[in-house]
Amino acid sequence: MAVDFFYPEYEIVRDPNRCIACRVCERQCSNKVHSYDEDTGKMVCDDSKCVNCHRCVALCPTRALKIVPSGDTFKTNSNWTANYMKEIYRQANSGGVLLSSMGNPEAFPVYWDKMLINASQVTNPSIDPLREPMETRTFLGKKPTGIERDMNGRLVPNLEPQLELSLPILFGGMSYGAISYNAHECLARAAEAVGTFYNTGEGGLHKDFYKYGKNTIVQVASGRFGVHKDYLNAGAAIEIKIGQGAKPGIGGHLPGLKIVGDISQTRMIPMGSDAISPAPHHDIYSIEDLHQLVYSLKEATDYKKPVIVKIAAVHNVAAIASGVARSGADIIAIDGFRGGTGAAPTRIRDNVGIPIELALAAVDQRLRDEGIRGNISIICGGSIRNSTDVIKAIALGADAVYIATAALLALGCHLCRSCHTGNCNWGIATQKPELVKRLNTDVGTERLINLLHAWEHEITEIMGGMGINSIEALRGNRLMLRGIGLTDRELAILGIKHAGE
């Protein structure tokens, strides 16, 4: 119907003087945007299929291509924006739920950008990280409240299991199925090289990756895909995923089309069957139930591995975190509403959950007030975009951060937010072999290692500026932060002063 016609959102601009018709754009576009016209000897393109992933732009050897907004507009309306109108046309046509990928892109406040970091001047001089030792090593897990000695005065080694990280950054959970085998391999190898951890997501652990076990966090989600005793024992820690920042309160659905070959085997479900993760864990309806699962997993792994509970940042996150801290979990992971996803209902992604900055500050404060902060470590995630976001998160009280979107960007993702189509031109969110091979695992691994090293340099530099030589001394050190342009209420929740105070 004519009402469903949309003028393409993007226009591909080709400079005819530069284009040499080498056809690399045509060969590399899985959406079949470009084609070669034999009669004229020229390249032509169908903008309506373009998702703006920039593969063609990046590979064009003569820089003949660029992608610009097409500029077609409905009559300007601040209430009925073009997006809302198109979504209605789309739903009137399909009768279905709108789907989106990656994190919430809407114009909600980003509190990271409204916090400023301190530096030393004159008194308490700054430290030069190139000359003096800087400690970024981080341990995640329950911390002892006191030192116990036996009858002979010797220390009782009763430390609960800990994760040791060379820097306070881990790769967040992304399942094999949502992302490709090659993307998983890059994350695993980079985590091993740097001395941190990657997270399997809920799709199980491919048999080839058991060798990276000491740098792997294995996830147990509501679908329990690929969970068995060897899997639990393969990793360095186990994460119970209760919720995900991009879609709090709902489960997941990996279409049967993607359950092919190794994915079916890894998830332990038949080929072609839909992988449906229920919204709740059907055995968890209370903190007591959560306690049972935490201890079942500990029992299965001989109490040698810390258990992480991952929750989405929602309204009552502080109270929920308090419950999680009492459930026996060693680490809590909080995922903010900007967190990424391979597919989520658009309305939920864009409207459910709260900013991670507020959630993190609230959780840290609540656990401190209740005197149980040492019972549990906090990992925060959901759009950590750079090293200063890491610094600010740690100063707000996080022990470490999860990065996932940032890691995918390092691998080549251009945030076209079309993961749910399965046609990822960068070989990340796809299972098509000809696309998966576009991600050379040697290159991807190097790029992830580079990213972490770059951030580590910046973190130590900024810590030095603050006169702090250990990440421990920054943790929860909110005096190192000042708000800018925030209301009293926001400052109170973040637990920071305004700039100038």
Add this chain to the structure above:
Amino acid sequence: MKRVYVQEKWCLACHLCEYACAFANSGQKDMSKALKGVKINPRIKIEERDNISFAVNCRHCEEPLCQKSCISGAISVKDCGVHIDQNKCVGCYTCVLACPYGAIMPADGGKVMQKCELCTANGGQPACVAACPNRAIVFEER
């Protein structure tokens, strides 16, 4: 000796190596000027069928059959690989027949032959290696 090696596993059949090769050997400074409207005749070529592809160029054999077959002494082995002196080539095509890789071919015009010289005349860094977007083509000692 460092050679160009191709990893079939990572080749995407994008053909960028061919265009980089043609440009590097064109002597031009601007790729559009050099290759616009030109049917390229690169010294590296993608072989592909279905989902398998890989680039093929001169292997710089230690005992090259092309050299043995050359009737005019145009092909020689140097420190930097197998070299063809186009001033000596008489265009008999014997080397084309002898090369088991199909890596030597007629230059434009067909009067003399051409082959990959590892960009020794174009700055020393093979252009195909630099242009490969997936590091499928590498220049290394093995």
